[in-house]
Amino acid sequence: MAPIQTPTPFSDSSTSQDFFERLHVAPTSALLLDYDGTIAPFRAERNDAYPYPQVLPILDRIRKTSNTRIVIITGRPGADLKPLLQPLDHVEVWGAHGLEHLLPDGTYEQIPTTLDAHGLLSRAKDWLIQSELAPLAEFKPGGIAMHWRGLPEAEAKRVEAQVRRGWTELAQSGELKLLSFESGVELRVTRPDKGDAVRAIIEESASQTAIAYLGDDLTDEDSFQALNGRGLTVLVRPVRRESAAQIWLKPPDELIVFLERWLDAASKSTFIDETAAG
DSSP states (O other), X not given: OOOOBOXXXXXGOHHHHXXXXXXXXXXXXXXXXXXXXXXXXXOSSGGGOOOOTTHHHHHHHHHHHSOEEEEEEOSSOGGGGHHHHXXXXXXXXXXXXXXXXXXXXXXXXXXOOOHHHHHHHHHHHHHHHHTTOGGGEEEETTEEEEEOTTSOHHHHHHHHHHHHHHHHHHHTTSSEEEEEETXXXXXXXXSOOHHHHHHHHHHHSOTTOEEEEEEOXXXXXXXXXXXXXXXXXXXXXXXXXXXXXXXXXXXTHHHHHHHHHHHHHHTTOOOOOHHHHO
C-alpha cells in the first residue's frame, strides 16, 4: 500500500518530468482518466457535464499521433459517456467503477454481481422510494448513487444524514460498501473497483508501457494504489488533499498543460528495440 501523503504540486514535480522522459522513449503508453471532476467539471445536471473545452481535441490528437491507449475509468455507467465525449468516439471505457467494460469496437462486457448483492441493492432502492428520496438517486449496474449537488446546504446535509442512516446497515454485509464522492454517496458492490480496472490494464500492458492515471476523488484512491510503483498517479482537483497520488495539479489549466506535454512526448517516441537492433 502506498502511503497517504501530500502530493507534490505538478509545477514543482521532478517525478512528472522523469515520467515524461520515459514516455518519450516508451514503445506504447496508456493514459487512464477518471471523468467527473477530472477531465470534466462537476455540474448539478450530470448530462451537462461536458469535458473542459480543450480536453477532447488534445485527446483526439494523442490518439491519432501516438501509440497511447486512452481509457476512461468512471463511476458512471459506460453508456452515459458516449454523448458527452462526442466527437471523440471509439474510446475504451471502464464504467460503474470497473463493473462494465466497453471496448473501442463497441463490444460490451459486464462482470456479474452476486444474488446477495442484488437483493441488498433492491432493499436499498425500496428504502429510497419509501423515504421519497428516489428522485435524487442514480441507479446503475452494481450500485445506487445519491446526489445532492445543487441543493441548499441545510437540505444537502439532511439528505446525506438520512441516507447514511438508511444504508449503513446494508453496507456492513460484506457484499456492499458505502462510498463518498463529491456531493454524494454510493452504495455499491464491494468488488470490482476502479483499482481492479487499472490492474487489468497493467496485466494487458507490456512491461515498458508508460502508464498514468488521473483522478480526483476518494474512489480514485484504489486506482492510485494499484498503479503506484508501476506508473504515474495524478490527483486532479482545485484544492490539494492527502492522497496516495504522487503529484497534484489544478484543472483546467494545469490539466491542459499535462495533456499537451503527453502529446508532445508520446508523438515523438524514439524507442529502439535493442534486441532487434543488436
